[in-house]
Amino acid sequence: MPEYDFGGQVAFVTGAAHGQGESHAQHYAKHGADVVVTDIGHNVETVPYDLGTGDELEATADLVEEEGQEALAIEMDVRDESQVEAAVEEAVDQFGRIDILANNAGIGSMAETTEMDEATWDEMIDTNLKGVWLAAKHVGKHFIDRGDGGKIVSTSSAAGAIGLPGQGHYVAAKHGVIGLTKTLALELAEYDVNVNCIGPTGIDTPMISGFTEAYGEETLGEMAEMTGPWNVFGDGGMIDSKDISEAYLWLSSDAARYVTGIYLPVDAGFLAK
Numbered sequence: 001m002p003e004y005d006f007g008g009q010v011a012f013v014t015g016a017a018h019g020q021g022e023s024h025a026q027h028y029a030k031h032g033a034d035v036v037v038t039d040i041g042h043n044v045e046t047v048p049y050d051l052g053t054g055d056e057l058e059a060t061a062d063l064v065e066e067e068g069q070e071a072l073a074i075e076m077d078v079r080d081e082s083q084v085e086a087a088v089e090e091a092v093d094q095f096g097r098i099d100i101l102a103n104n105a106g107i108g109s110m111a112e113t114t115e116m117d118e119a120t121w122d123e124m125i126d127t128n129l130k131g132v133w134l135a136a137k138h139v140g141k142h143f144i145d146r147g148d149g150g151k152i153v154s155t156s157s158a159a160g161a162i163g164l165p166g167q168g169h170y171v172a173a174k175h176g177v178i179g180l181t182k183t184l185a186l187e188l189a190e191y192d193v194n195v196n197c198i199g200p201t202g203i204d205t206p207m208i209s210g211f212t213e214a215y216g217e218e219t220l221g222e223m224a225e226m227t228g229p230w231n232v233f234g235d236g237g238m239i240d241s242k243d244i245s246e247a248y249l250w251l252s253s254d255a256a257r258y259v260t261g262i263y264l265p266v267d268a269g270f271l272a273k
């Protein structure tokens, strides 16, 4: 594992109660950062599986502390600008600064585009696209005010680069994250802020297990029939959250100081096919 030194830095992670966000928080702490862990902490109407809970968020904070770093847990809905603004303020009050935004929170749901109801579309775009913008807006303003640079890393998806049946809203949001990333990279370059996004393939998290339980194993099978396997290695299965955390660490580090505005697939060859 490469060594990074985030000593004295503060990472702000959205969607940190479980899944990839929990892993990102733990990885930042392992490499010396204090971590603000945030999550909605309850379920939402159009998502048919369990989102993170307040208890899980506290458990992520415990993982950060077990690495010897300070943690601050805040229940925050990325769709709500006043909550995002207040959480950024609370983090800056407590730690004096934020250095890294890990823009990870997201939801999954499924409907044919011509059959999708408005609530399902809106909740997806509000969470997976507007939420990414709101966190980048408020942490970005903090970076500009502080005048000392910063890193924004967001989670797009392999679905940010292709179409996927039943996923019109998710695909639109994840393509949107790439456009937003490129634009923010240009706008924030003069403030020494790097802005990038990552495109994971299928990752073994509560999102995927909940999605499979809700829509049936065959749904993912049907998608895989159209797209081919999510992983060209081994048995073609899901990869681990820690593989995405590694990309987060690199893009948050000075090793990647001349990397900005990119979409980095961590997709086990999915898009190479």
Ligand SMILES: NC(=O)c1ccc[n+]([C@@H]2O[C@H](COP(=O)([O-])OP(=O)(O)OC[C@H]3O[C@@H](n4cnc5c(N)ncnc54)[C@H](O)[C@@H]3O)[C@@H](O)[C@H]2O)c1
Pocket (backbone or CB within 6 Å): 014, 015, 016, 017, 018, 019, 020, 021, 038, 039, 040, 041, 042, 051, 052, 053, 076, 077, 078, 079, 104, 105, 106, 107, 127, 128, 131, 155, 156, 157, 158, 199, 200, 201, 202, 203, 204, 205, 206, 207, 208
């Ligand atoms: N799992 C995959 O296969 C996969 C693949 C590519 C991209 N992604 C993306 O990776 C990111 C993390 O997904 P995951 O697999 O860890 O999912 P997950 O469901 O396991 O975790 C997502 C977390 O985000 C939180 N969240 C959801 N809505 C929120 C809101 N409005 N405000 C704050 N927090 C909210 C949830 O409570 C949950 O803790 C998402 O952006 C997802 O779209 C996932």
